Amino acid sequence: MLKIYIAINILISFFNPDVNDDTINKIPPKKEIVKLTKEAIDLLHESNFEKSFAASRLALNYSIASKNDNLAAKSYNIIGANYEKMSEYDLAILNYNKGIVYAEKAKNDTIKNYIYNNLGNIYWFNKKDTEKGISFLKDALHFVETNKDSTKIVLIKLNITWAYFAVGSYSQGIDHLKFLNKYNNKFGGDSNAVIINMLNGMYAGSLGKKSESKAFFEKGIEIGKRTDNIEDLSYLYQQYSKYLYSKNDYKNAYQYLVLYSTLTKQLEDSENLKRAKSVGINFEVDEYKRKIDSITALNFLQLESLKKSKIIVLLFVIVLVILLLQMFTLYKNFLFKKKSNQDLMESNAELVEAKEMADESSRLKTQFVSTITHELRTPLYGIVGITNMLLDEHKELENSTHLNSLKFSARYLLSLINDVLQINKFEENKIVLEDSIFNIADEIDLIINSLLFIAKNNNNKVTTELDPEIPELLLGDKLRFSQILINLLSNALKFTRNGTVVISAKMVRIEGQTYFIEFQIKDNGIGIAQEDQIKIFDKFTQVGRKNLDYQGTGLGLSIVKKLLELFDSTIVIESELGVGTTFAFTIGFDYDKEKIENIINDAEFDSSKGNALSVLVVDDNAINRMVTKKIIEKLNYKCVVLESGKEAIELLTTDKFDVILMDINMPEMNGFETTKIIRSMGIMTPIIALTAFSKDEVVEESKLVGMNDIIVKPFESPELYKMINIIIANE
Known part of the structure; x- marks a missing residue:
């Protein structure tokens, strides 16, 4: 009905030229018109579009009547901004263009600059014409940069950056973003x-x-x-x-x-938006009236002769056409909204389905990794164990190239499995740092000794530089720290030939009980190209393999980066091709003398009963039983081996043991079920879970059934010895 009313008013004004806007006959002074435009701008900023439209329309009427092109340009700019806020973009562009005409007449570049900025935003953001929008914005930017208007430079650069990023042109917008990050706090x-x-x-x-x-x-x-x-x-x-x-x-x-x-x-x-649309349309009526007034001056005598009946018929026809157009528009809008709602529902359904598929994929991936690593660790336990047995029983084979190669290959494969598990844990956020006491110097020596075979193969020398200010004993996650050093040192040794690798540790600061130590691993190897220095921390990424074969999975540095994030630290790299590479990072370790002494006292145990201990091993794998028995007998313990949980339950009804090593993954009756039955029989003999699964996967269930601890295959005899004696000491 509003549009019908507008049409009737237009026609009445067309056929009645004596009807003029009273406000034009009473033109206020320029000061009042300026005040009116300022009020319209303030109302626009307050989102009071209805009153802003009314004020700007009145200001425009006065400005045109008083032939003030400067104020007319301002008024058109405010009206265009109101239309833009109401999403009437074509009307906004129309009024902005009118504003430019009046601004050029008034030679007012400032207003023209505002309008260029507004047109630029509409074209790229609302009309999706990015090229045209950026062109307007650049015109506006050129003007404000010439006039050194810092505040407006920030605003226009923000719009240009947004326009480039919206279409994926990050390279063209990044310089503007850097400017915003630098100067927004000051000027924006x-x-x-x-x-x-x-x-x-x-x-x-x-x-x-x-x-x-x-x-x-x-x-x-x-x-x-x-x-x-x-x-x-x-x-x-x-x-x-x-x-x-x-x-x-x-x-x-x-x-x-x-x-x-x-x-x-x-x-x-918004209610203000709805009311503003009606006021905005009234402004269009004024525009029509101004155009019609110029026509009526030429045709007044001819129009006077038209009969009222013809006017009524013409009005009726126009109203009917408008009603039909209105109905058609409503119908089209209904169909559009219906289709939009259907598309949204389908998109939502697809998102839900995609999420379910992603969750299922993640679960299957975790299950697959767990199963594969278990199946690989079980035979590896046998390979490593039998290799150690051969070296112990046949000292003449100690320098055997074949045997040492076999042992190295097994440990390399185990390292690969551990890397894959580590990445999987990072992705599931399952890694939590643990505190233990350790000596940095001793830990570095152990790591160097474990990697001597790589150093010898490449004819490298490893040296250390340790700050004497570092305390002898510190508290921190020794295992994760060792993983970081092992990965970095092994990389340095692999990519260096006939050279030197230096490990240094330097105290940089102390905050309370936290000692921050900077570690550096420096080599004079092949170096890393500048363009590759970011890539090397991505998973499965390997560089520098042109003519030489460097063993590795490409997981080491990715793991290092994620482990350092757990320590709230980052890694820094400096490298030059043909000169060498330096990796540096800083970790804070705690030094609490009283806490360290308490932990040491709690960890002490009496190993005097070692020769008297009897151990029961339950494992369905014959090779693993043989290896485990050899390890236990090497510790001077008595050992009985069984291949099933059922046999263990039967034996425990008559015999007693000091410790039970229970394999978890067994057929018919697994280790958890066997342990649960043993505990139900009132037998409280310490039970250590013997498993090829990751410790995190079984720790919860092992506690529930009454197991005392977990040891993961393959393991070294000192590790088993320490665990057994700690458990016995705490009994």
């Missing part, structure tokens, strides 16, 4: 913070920096919620949802898509 302020964090998140995501991208997006969300910046927050939710979807994080992508839809609907349902 908090109003741009949500969008700038969104842009940084998009750029980090394009580089594959997942954690950095997530941090920027979440910081932007926090600022948007705190400042109640609904419009910018909705854009950030939309971009974050797209990024998560691209990373196959369908669940969170869907959640942020819902948040984006909610905020968008909230903005669209």
Whole structure:
């Protein structure tokens, strides 16, 4: 009905030229018109579009009547901005272009610059014409840079960056983003913070920096919620949802898509927006009236002769046409909304299905890795054990190339299995640092000795430089620290021929009871090219294999990086081809003398009963039984081996043992079931789980059934000796 009313008013004004806007006959002074335009701008910033439209329309009427091109340009700019806020983009562009005409007449480059910026935003953001939008924005940027207006430079560069990033042109937008990161706090302020964090998140995501991208997006969300910046927050939710979807994080992508839809609907349902549309249309009536007035001056005498009956017929026809167009438009909108809702429902269903498939894929992957590693560790236990037996029983074979090669190959395969498990644990966030006492110097010596075979093969020398200020004993996760050094040192030795590798540890600072130590592993090997220095920390990435075969999976440095993140640390690399490479990192270890002494006292045990201990081994694998028995007898313990849980239960009804080593994965009755029955019989003999599974996979169930500890195959005899005696001492 509103459009019908507009049409009738237009026709009445057309046939009644004496009807003029009273405001034009009473033109206020320029000072009042300027005040009116300022009021319209303030109302626009407050999202009071209805009053802003009314004020800007009145200011435009006065400006045109007083032939003030400068104020007319300002008024058209404000009206265009109101239409833009209401999503009437074609009308906004129309009024912005009118504003440019009046700005050029008034030779007012400042207003023209504002309008260029607004047109640029509409074309790239709403009309999806990025090339045209950026062209307008660059025109605006050229003007503000010439006039050194820092605040407006920040605003326009923000819009240009957003436009480039929206179409994936990160290389063209990155320089503008760097400028924003550097100068926004000084010239832009908090109003741009949500969008700038969104842009940084998009750029980090394009580089594959997942954690950095997530941090920027979440910081932007926090600022948007705190400042109640609904419009910018909705854009950030939309971009974050797209990024998560691209990373196959369908669940969170869907959640942020819902948040984006909610905020968008909230903005669209604004009452001010609805009322403003009617006021905006009244402005169009004024425009029509101005055009019609010029026509009526030429045709007044002819139009006077038209009969009222013809006017009524013409009005009726026009109203009927408008009604039909209105009905057709409503029908088209209904079909469009129906299709949009259907598309959204289908997209949601696809997201849910994709999430379920991703969860199932993750579960199957974990199960597969667990099964494969168990099946590989079981024969490896036999290989390593039999190799050690041969070396112990036949001292003349100690320098046998074949036997040592066999042992090295088995340990290399075990290392590969451990690397795969480590990556799997990182992806499932299952790794937690543990505290233990250790001596850094001793630990480094052990690591060097374990890698001497690589050093000898490549004719390398390993030296150490340790700061005497480092305490003798420290608290920290010795195992994870050792993994870091082993990976870095083995890499240095593999990629160096006839050279020297230096391991250094230097105290850098002390904070309370935490001693921060910088470690460096420096070699004079082949070096790493500049373009490869970022790639080497990706999983399964290997560089420098042109003419030489360097063994490895490409997992070592990826594991190092993730382990250092657990220590709240990062790794730094300096390298030059043909000169060498230096890796450096800093870790904080605790030094608490009293706590260290308590742990040492708790760990002490009496091994005097060693020769009297009797051990029962239950394992279905014949080779493993033989290897385990040899290890136990080497410790001067008595040993009985059985191949099933059923046999163990029968034997324990008559015989007693000091310790039971129970294999977990056995047919008919597994180790958990056997242990549960043994405990139900009232037998409290210490039971150590003997397994090829990862310790994390079985620790919970082993505690539930009453097992005392877990040892993972393959293991060394000192490790078993220590575990048995600690358990016996605590009985």
